[in-house]
Amino acid sequence: MYKLRNAAGKAQPAVPINGPVVESRVRREPDQKPAYTFSLPQIDVSTLIAWLLARWHWILIAAIIGGLIGISYGIGAKPRYTVYTDLLVPPANLQVLPNDIYLQNQQSDSQLLDVESKMLVLTSGNVLRRVVNELGLVNDPEFVGKGASGFSLGALFSSKPPVADKTLAAMRSLGERIAARRQERSYMITISAWANNPDMAVRIADALAKAFEEEVAQAEADGAGRAASALTDRLAELKKSASEAEAKVAEFKRDHGLQTTSGELMSSQSMAQINIKLVDANARLAEAQSRYDELTSSKPNLTNPSGTLQSATLTSLRSQYATVKQTVDSMSITYGARYPGLIRARSQLSGLEQQISQETGRILRAAQVDLEQAKSVVDALKQQAASARSSVSMDNDAQVRLSDLERDMATKIAIYQTFLTRAGETTERQQLNSTNIRVISTAVPPMRRSWPPRTAVLAAGGTFAGLGVGVILAIGMGLLGVMRDDRKTKKA
Numbered sequence: 001m002y003k004l005r006n007a008a009g010k011a012q013p014a015v016p017i018n019g020p021v022v023e024s025r026v027r028r029e030p031d032q033k034p035a036y037t038f039s040l041p042q043i044d045v046s047t048l049i050a051w052l053l054a055r056w057h058w059i060l061i062a063a064i065i066g067g068l069i070g071i072s073y074g075i076g077a078k079p080r081y082t083v084y085t086d087l088l089v090p091p092a093n094l095q096v097l098p099n100d101i102y103l104q105n106q107q108s109d110s111q112l113l114d115v116e117s118k119m120l121v122l123t124s125g126n127v128l129r130r131v132v133n134e135l136g137l138v139n140d141p142e143f144v145g146k147g148a149s150g151f152s153l154g155a156l157f158s159s160k161p162p163v164a165d166k167t168l169a170a171m172r173s174l175g176e177r178i179a180a181r182r183q184e185r186s187y188m189i190t191i192s193a194w195a196n197n198p199d200m201a202v203r204i205a206d207a208l209a210k211a212f213e214e215e216v217a218q219a220e221a222d223g224a225g226r227a228a229s230a231l232t233d234r235l236a237e238l239k240k241s242a243s244e245a246e247a248k249v250a251e252f253k254r255d256h257g258l259q260t261t262s263g264e265l266m267s268s269q270s271m272a273q274i275n276i277k278l279v280d281a282n283a284r285l286a287e288a289q290s291r292y293d294e295l296t297s298s299k300p301n302l303t304n305p306s307g308t309l310q311s312a313t314l315t316s317l318r319s320q321y322a323t324v325k326q327t328v329d330s331m332s333i334t335y336g337a338r339y340p341g342l343i344r345a346r347s348q349l350s351g352l353e354q355q356i357s358q359e360t361g362r363i364l365r366a367a368q369v370d371l372e373q374a375k376s377v378v379d380a381l382k383q384q385a386a387s388a389r390s391s392v393s394m395d396n397d398a399q400v401r402l403s404d405l406e407r408d409m410a411t412k413i414a415i416y417q418t419f420l421t422r423a424g425e426t427t428e429r430q431q432l433n434s435t436n437i438r439v440i441s442t443a444v445p446p447m448r449r450s451w452p453p454r455t456a457v458l459a460a461g462g463t464f465a466g467l468g469v470g471v472i473l474a475i476g477m478g479l480l481g482v483m484r485d486d487r488k489t490k491k492a
Contacts, residue, residue: 043482051478052471059470066466067459074455081198082450083443085191085205087212089115090436115187121219122180122189122212128171130211135203137170142196144169178208188440198445205443213437220435224426231423238416245409252405256398271388278381285374292367313359321352 052059091111121127137143144166178193191208195201328349331342452458 043479047478048475052474055470055474055477058474058477059467062470062473063463063466066462066464066469068462070458070460070462070465071455073462074452074458077452078196079449080194080196080451081201081446082192082194083198083201083205083446084441085193085209085443086440087189087191087209088438088440089118089187089189091115091187111187115182115189118212118216119180119182119189121215122191122208123175123178124215125171127208127211127215128174129167130214131204131207132167132170132174134207134211137174138166140170142200143173145173174204178204193443194450202443202445209439209442213435216435216437221431228423228426231419231426235416235419235423238412238419242409242412242416245405245412249402249405249409252398252402256402271385274381274385274388278378278385281374281377281381285371285378288367288371288374292371295364295367317352317356317359321349321356324349324352 091114132138132143177195178191180189180191182189191205193201193204193208195204324345328342328345331339331345335342448454453461
């Protein structure tokens with residue numbers, strides 16, 4: 001048999017915190033009655049059963065009341081219909097540009113953090129405001145309610161709450177009705193939304209998924225827009241810097257006479273051409289000098305002339321001279337010195353000798369003239385080469401400074417061109433939606449409500465709760481009666 005033990009025992013006097021220690025035992029005066037101590041009576045199971053049977057009608061009434069409360073709540077409570085939507089949020093977006101402004105992180109931890117961050121965006125105020133505006137929830141009493149306007153001075157004179165307060169109330173109500181969680185070991189996000197109407201729950205889930213996609217795309221577009229704006233603001237200064245660098249290069253060339261053709265200075269090209277001409281002139285001078293020396297060093301005669309004295313006229317005169325010489329020699333042997341034919345032949349031979357001598361002198365003078373001309377050409381080219389060499393030396397010194405200016409100009413132009421191209425790409429990137437968020441499963445109207453449970457379940461739960469309350473009440477009343485009788489007995 002089960003018995004309840006005495007749980008109270010003898011009461012001990014309290015001990016103060018800052019004071020003398022009080023004796024745990026209480027001294028009795030000889031004529032003082034013993035103090036009453038509280039103790040629980042010993043009760044067995046048969047007694048409990050007797051109490052329950054004696055008060056069975058209380059238990060029955062409590063069970064009936066609990067069942068009626070459960071049925072009333074099941075019938076009168078506003079139902080909740082919960083729908084679910086699955087979204088795939090991969091960490092890597094579509095790469096629409098070869099050098100996108102958003103880096104693709106391949107580390108798994110960073111990718112999970114990115115997905116978790118986007119899941120927080122899903123329930124953020126911007127997304128909720130988009131859904132409220134799209135579905136017009138500010139005009140839906142289910143989301144706004146009567147106390148949406150809050151306390152304000154305008155609320156004292158107008159029954160209609162301000163639009164801003166209604167929007168805030170709708171956002172708060174909507175935030176309490178939605179939830180998002182990520183599936184374990186995946187990039188899948190499940191959205192749950194509930195409403196008092198199944199169609200409204202489906203509309204909320206669909207609008208939430210759409211608003212989430214738009215918000216992520218808008219965030220990327222805003223980031224690209226800020227980058228494009230920063231690049232554009234920098235372009236004006238870079239363009240000015242590049243133009244000033246080009247002006248400095250042009251001014252330096254103009255001041256120092258540095259004219260270029262095909263990327264090479266005109267003075268350098270002139271120097272190269274003069275050197276080529278000087279080499280040819282020196283070759284012609286050497287040839288003329290050699291010919292003149294050969295002509296002047298040899299001693300030609302009429303019968304055996306030098307081989308260098310060759311010309312058509314001289315060859316013809318030599319041929320005539322040989323013929324006439326042969327005639328004179330033949331006639332000298334046959335006729336006398338006063339023979340008229342011999343005299344004419346000798347006179348003709350003297351004329352030919354004079355012509356040959358004149359032709360030889362003319363050839364020598366021509367060779368001398370050619371030599372002098374070759375020398376004058378070489379001297380003139382040497383003077384030009386010296387002048388060009390001095391000019392090239394000065395231009396080379398200027399070219400060093402010009403190279404620095406050109407490098408600075410090329411660097412600034414390259415930077416400006418890079419910023420210009422990047423600004424154009426970023427501006428176009430702002431117009432593109434590269435998000436790779438996909439709706440895997442759309443929300444469908446639920447077949448039954450998610451809350452409250454079915455009326456039969458609530459009735460059964462209320463009945464069992466009422467039974468429990470009735471049993472506790474019956475036992476409590478019985479225990480109270482026993483304690484009252486016990487106290488009267490001890491006082492007596």
